[in-house]
Amino acid sequence: MTSRLVFQNTLFLTGSGFLTKFLAYFYFLIMTRCFEVGQIGVYGLLVTSMMFMEILANLGLDRIIVRELARSTDNESIQTFHSAFFLKITAAAGVYVASLLVFKYVYAEIYYSNRPALIIFFLSILPLVAARSLESWFMAKEKMHLPAFSQLLERVILLAAAGLAAWGKIGFKGFLITAFIAVTARMLAISLAFPWASSRRSWPTDLHQTRFLLGEASKMLAVEMLAVIYFRVDLFLLTKMTDLKLVGLYHVSYKVFDFFITFFAGYLTAVFPTLSRQRERFALGRNLILGGAITALVALTVILLRAPLLSIFRPEYLAGRTALTLLMLTLPLSFVTSLLANFAVASERIALLVRIALVLVAGNLGLNFLLIPRLSIEGAALATLLTEILSAALMLACLWTAIVKNQNVSADFVPLGESRSHEHKS
Numbered sequence: 001m002t003s004r005l006v007f008q009n010t011l012f013l014t015g016s017g018f019l020t021k022f023l024a025y026f027y028f029l030i031m032t033r034c035f036e037v038g039q040i041g042v043y044g045l046l047v048t049s050m051m052f053m054e055i056l057a058n059l060g061l062d063r064i065i066v067r068e069l070a071r072s073t074d075n076e077s078i079q080t081f082h083s084a085f086f087l088k089i090t091a092a093a094g095v096y097v098a099s100l101l102v103f104k105y106v107y108a109e110i111y112y113s114n115r116p117a118l119i120i121f122f123l124s125i126l127p128l129v130a131a132r133s134l135e136s137w138f139m140a141k142e143k144m145h146l147p148a149f150s151q152l153l154e155r156v157i158l159l160a161a162a163g164l165a166a167w168g169k170i171g172f173k174g175f176l177i178t179a180f181i182a183v184t185a186r187m188l189a190i191s192l193a194f195p196w197a198s199s200r201r202s203w204p205t206d207l208h209q210t211r212f213l214l215g216e217a218s219k220m221l222a223v224e225m226l227a228v229i230y231f232r233v234d235l236f237l238l239t240k241m242t243d244l245k246l247v248g249l250y251h252v253s254y255k256v257f258d259f260f261i262t263f264f265a266g267y268l269t270a271v272f273p274t275l276s277r278q279r280e281r282f283a284l285g286r287n288l289i290l291g292g293a294i295t296a297l298v299a300l301t302v303i304l305l306r307a308p309l310l311s312i313f314r315p316e317y318l319a320g321r322t323a324l325t326l327l328m329l330t331l332p333l334s335f336v337t338s339l340l341a342n343f344a345v346a347s348e349r350i351a352l353l354v355r356i357a358l359v360l361v362a363g364n365l366g367l368n369f370l371l372i373p374r375l376s377i378e379g380a381a382l383a384t385l386l387t388e389i390l391s392a393a394l395m396l397a398c399l400w401t402a403i404v405k406n407q408n409v410s411a412d413f414v415p416l417g418e419s420r421s422h423e424h425k426s
Contacts (some may be wrong), residue, residue: 021262023155027162032313034165041174041244044251047233055090057129060221069140085133092129117173124180131187150190157182219350224358234380250377253320257327264335275346292332299331326381333388340395356394
């Protein structure tokens with residue numbers, strides 16, 4: 001039953017992920033035709049800033065929550081949820097204020113020219129953190145359709161906003177304000193399915209549980225923050241070392257790359273609760289090989305079609321085709337490192353991830369400072385590729401014993417892309 005549930009959730013999340021991504025890229029395509037390349041550069045900067053804000057506000061708790069809820073009884077789950085929810089909302093309020101101050105003094109021109117819209121756009125962090133907390137509950141219970149629906153609703157609202165922009169009813173600032181409306185709707189939608197009645201009986205939060213979560217999350221936060229830095233610090237450096245038009249070109253190439261991460265993101269989400277419970281019986285080696293092969297095939301296909309894909313946006317975005325090639329070469333490496341990172345979290349090896357992430361951030365920053373002045377956006381993409389090669393090498397080396405140990409173990413669920421014959425018959 002477990003194998004079938006993971007397989008079904010993988011298919012569902014991958015399908016819904018593609019639909020969500022398709023809507024996201026459809027409204028982004030509309031944006032590239034409605035707004036100037038420089039405005040797309042500003043948008044890329046704001047979206048990337050929101051990624052950092054989300055990581056900080058989540059305190060590294062999301063995967064810890066899913067891991068703990070997947071192992072807990074219902075009463076323990078509610079208490080864990082409450083403790084994490086309180087921590088995350090408190091952190092989100094602090095991150096919101098700090099982010100506005102950073103933009104005011106570091107990106108003063110962008111801040112003052114978009115101030116009301118930017119203030120409301122960054123306010124999205126509060127409903128976003130609440131929505132992520134509620135979605136973690138349902139992911140741990142392997143009810144993946146509910147988070148998928150709430151995230152889809154957010155994209156539909158943003159698509160409608162892009163349509164209004166194309167119609168001339170709202171401008172760039174209006175679109176930024178709509179982002180807050182969209183994520184608030186996402187939060188309200190998922191909250192309707194949450195068991196609030198049983199939840200109220202376990203307030204207030206347990207201090208011992210809160211301390212435990214903070215201890216686990218502090219290591220996870222370091223990993224996630226360092227990971228986002230080495231993946232997206234290039235955009236901030238491009239903003240300072242080049243101009244907003246080049247930032248816009250790079251952001252579009254990165255969006256195309258990010259779209260195809262959907263090929264394995266659904267599987268990683270679906271399998272994590274089961275992996276947390278049955279980590280010693282996880283067929284790690286087989287999943288790495290099969291998933292790496294599938295994502296390599298996807299990457300090769302996109303590289304061959306990179307020109308028509310970029311020309312969908314506008315002809316000037318064809319200037320990013322070399323950057324896109326380099327980014328797509330990281331796709332199979334990203335699958336390998338993501339699956340190994342999930343395994344490390346599930347098997348409580350988070351400290352290992354922190355050490356690896358520190359090496360990767362140092363390497364990535366050095367490469368970006370070295371390559372961006374010489375190669376512009378291609379240098380940023382090359383830095384990402386080289387860092388991901390290093391990441392895969394370090395992860396495989398550090399977890400090789402676990403991979404060998406699990407190589408010949410028959411997992412209690414189906415490896416990626418497989419299903420047992422009796423399940424086909426049933």
